[in-house]
Amino acid sequence: MLTIALSKGRLAEQTIELLEKAGYDCTAAKEKSRKLILEDTKAGLRFIMAKPADVPTYVEYGAADIGVVGKDTLLEEGKQLYEVVDLGFGKCRMCVCGRTELKGNLDAIPNKRVGTKYPNITRKYFEDVKKESVEIIKLNGSVELSPLIGLSEVIVDIVESGRTLKENGLDVLETIADISARVVVNRVSMKMKANEIKPMIESLRTQADLINKKV
Amino acid sequence: MGNNRFYTPDGFTDTVPGICAFKKQSEAKLRRLFELNGYNEIETTGIEYCDIYTSTSFVSEESLYKMQDSKGRLLCARYDGTVPAARFAATIMREEKTPIRLCYIENMYRYSQIGGGKQSEFTQAGVELLGETGSNSDAEVIALAIRSALELGVKDLQVSVGQVELFNGIVRQFNMEESIVQDLKDAIAAKDSVSIDRVAGKLGLSKDEHQTLSLLSESTGTYEVVDLFENRVTDEGASKALKNLREILNILDDYGFLKYVNIDLGLFGSVDYYTGMIFKGFTYEVGFPIISGGRYDKVVNVFGRDLEAVGFSLGLSLAITALMRQGKKCITGVADAIVGYDNKVEGARSAAIALAEKLRASGSIVILDTAEMNESQLDEYADSRRIGASFYINESNADMGGNN
Numbered sequence: 323m324l325t326i327a328l329s330k331g332r333l334a335e336q337t338i339e340l341l342e343k344a345g346y347d348c349t350a351a352k353e354k355s356r357k358l359i360l361e362d363t364k365a366g367l368r369f370i371m372a373k374p375a376d377v378p379t380y381v382e383y384g385a386a387d388i389g390v391v392g393k394d395t396l397l398e399e400g401k402q403l404y405e406v407v408d409l410g411f412g413k414c415r416m417c418v419c420g421r422t423e424l425k426g427n428l429d430a431i432p433n434k435r436v437g438t439k440y441p442n443i444t445r446k447y448f449e450d451v452k453k454e455s456v457e458i459i460k461l462n463g464s465v466e467l468s469p470l471i472g473l474s475e476v477i478v479d480i481v482e483s484g485r486t487l488k489e490n491g492l493d494v495l496e497t498i499a500d501i502s503a504r505v506v507v508n509r510v511s512m513k514m515k516a517n518e519i520k521p522m523i524e525s526l527r528t529q530a531d532l533i534n535k536k537v
Numbered sequence: 538m539g540n541n542r543f544y545t546p547d548g549f550t551d552t553v554p555g556i557c558a559f560k561k562q563s564e565a566k567l568r569r570l571f572e573l574n575g576y577n578e579i580e581t582t583g584i585e586y587c588d589i590y591t592s593t594s595f596v597s598e599e600s601l602y603k604m605q606d607s608k609g610r611l612l613c614a615r616y617d618g619t620v621p622a623a624r625f626a627a628t629i630m631r632e633e634k635t636p637i638r639l640c641y642i643e644n645m646y647r648y649s650q651i652g653g654g655k656q657s658e659f660t661q662a663g664v665e666l667l668g669e670t671g672s673n674s675d676a677e678v679i680a681l682a683i684r685s686a687l688e689l690g691v692k693d694l695q696v697s698v699g700q701v702e703l704f705n706g707i708v709r710q711f712n713m714e715e716s717i718v719q720d721l722k723d724a725i726a727a728k729d730s731v732s733i734d735r736v737a738g739k740l741g742l743s744k745d746e747h748q749t750l751s752l753l754s755e756s757t758g759t760y761e762v763v764d765l766f767e768n769r770v771t772d773e774g775a776s777k778a779l780k781n782l783r784e785i786l787n788i789l790d791d792y793g794f795l796k797y798v799n800i801d802l803g804l805f806g807s808v809d810y811y812t813g814m815i816f817k818g819f820t821y822e823v824g825f826p827i828i829s830g831g832r833y834d835k836v837v838n839v840f841g842r843d844l845e846a847v848g849f850s851l852g853l854s855l856a857i858t859a860l861m862r863q864g865k866k867c868i869t870g871v872a873d874a875i876v877g878y879d880n881k882v883e884g885a886r887s888a889a890i891a892l893a894e895k896l897r898a899s900g901s902i903v904i905l906d907t908a909e910m911n912e913s914q915l916d917e918y919a920d921s922r923r924i925g926a927s928f929y930i931n932e933s934n935a936d937m938g939g940n941n
Binding site for chain 2: 384513516
């Protein structure tokens with residue numbers, strides 16, 4: 323039996339679709355219900371529906387063998403996991419954003435205040451890459467508000483199309499990393515359940531390659 | 538002030554009776570095993586100067602439990618068994634002829650680190666074989682680690698063995714720049730094929746060289762992995778590393794332990810600590826390795842004596858958690874039997890004492906009732922505390938000398 327932690331929402335749907343294409347029976351996971359654990363003993367799969375930010379934790383502790391989660395969450399949580407497949411969907415960028423007029427002038431502001439849902443990524447980027455100290459303000463949503471209302475000078479957030487930014491007079495100032503959905507595996511499960519996990523990784527990789535080539 | 542008096546600090550738990558007894562028995566088994574193999578147990582101080590960890594780059598400062606002595610010098614709680622043992626071997630045992638075999642069973646203290654299932658305090662049992670290089674000592678330590686797990690009852694065991702010098706040799710062979718090596722190492726360790734491909738592209742490697750890097754992270758097996766790489770490496774250090782792995786496999790085969798072993802060339806450890814063979818041991822039901830070991834030839838040097846070293850540590854708390862979740866060990870009752878007696882009957886007490894002693898002599902854990910319970914109270918008590926049997930001595934059996 324393999325336990326797979328899915329990130330509730332669109333990412334879970336896309337993952338199930340891909341697993342089915344790879345030949346896995348995911349009837350259990352498609353059941354429309356509020357159940358958090360969906361089990362199919364015949365297929366040998368158990369799905370748990372978790373909040374995306376918790377998926378790396380479930381997998382790190384071995385409560386789930388496999389997880390599918392965005393690279394943004396992996397970077398933020400910094401867990402010890404095997405990161406085996408880039409699924410290619412859920413694509414976006416982790417960026418420093420701010421008012422359009424700051425473009426090219428970011429370094430001119432001393433002691434920046436940065437609003438973000440990703441305090442660890444933010445700290446790492448400003449300390450390791452830009453070699454500066456910043457004041458990080460942890461927010462939980464609608465991060466774009468913070469530079470508009472004067473809570474911070476810039477934000478660090480994921481950018482998909484950039485439309486929300488534009489409509490609010492903001493723009494991408496710097497790109498920190500490219501993001502997409504990743505398959506992660508617990509380090510012990512990889513060894514102890516290799517017979518089940520390795521074929522799954524292989525077929526997911528094949529499916530992901532097919533999709534990515536089409537694009 | 539004082540509102541936390543009911544609780545244990547974050548990361549710390551008490552050990553309840555059934556588990557504590559099992560843990561102590563497990564410790565005794567390992568202590569005996571280490572002793573039988575010629576490893577002398579030492580106790581290092583529970584508190585060290587921070588310098589033993591921070592003057593090297595082996596441990597991140599944030600994970601140490603720190604305090605000060607009366608002169609304001611920075612101290613820390615014991616973080617691991619290896620560094621204190623290295624200090625011990627380099628200082629107290631500086632005149633001893635090598636090889637030196639040491640072992641320890643101690644509690645370790647780490648801020649939110651992996652190790653005890655994220656516990657801050659956990660027990661590790663480990664050995665250090667100092668002053669010897671080569672495959673014989675590498676294999677002895679792996680074999681002893683496997684034996685330790687088996688001794689505890691961990692039968693579903695897998696041990697992955699790697700060799701950090703193979704990677705270092707390939708880095709030289711491919712002339713890689715220093716700046717990219719860490720990224721590549723992280724990618725291989727995380728089995729992150731996307732990043733491996735990216736780095737290979739950046740380096741402009743040939744298809745064959747690229748494949749060598751991918752194989753580092755993907756290969757599993759035993760001899761076939763060594764064979765595979767023998768055709769791919771030209772660097773002298775890398776070839777030596779492969780020879781070392783082959784010899785280790787040969788020796789472990791002599792122990793009959795090959796079935797527990799597989800090669801994983803993506804094992805590097807979290808810090809630049811290991812200088813040769815490295816290994817981790819896994820079992821079901823816990824998400825972290827229960828065994829961690831390898832060769833660290835530069836650690837003792839920090840303390841002023843040039844001694845090579847190889848060793849392992851086994852996370853006892855983690856292994857016990859695994860056994861319980863695997864259903865191989867349940868929390869037992871407090872005793873096998875309880876003996877009570879009717880105080881009003883002459884000779885009942887001496888019969889009860891005799892019976893208790895007799896049962897104890899045969900290895901049973903026996904409580905002699907001191908609360909003067911009657912027969913039904915005694916049964917009820919035995920029931921609620923999961924005591925296997927209860928014996929009550931009264932006028933009907935007092936003269937039987939406890940032959941109940």
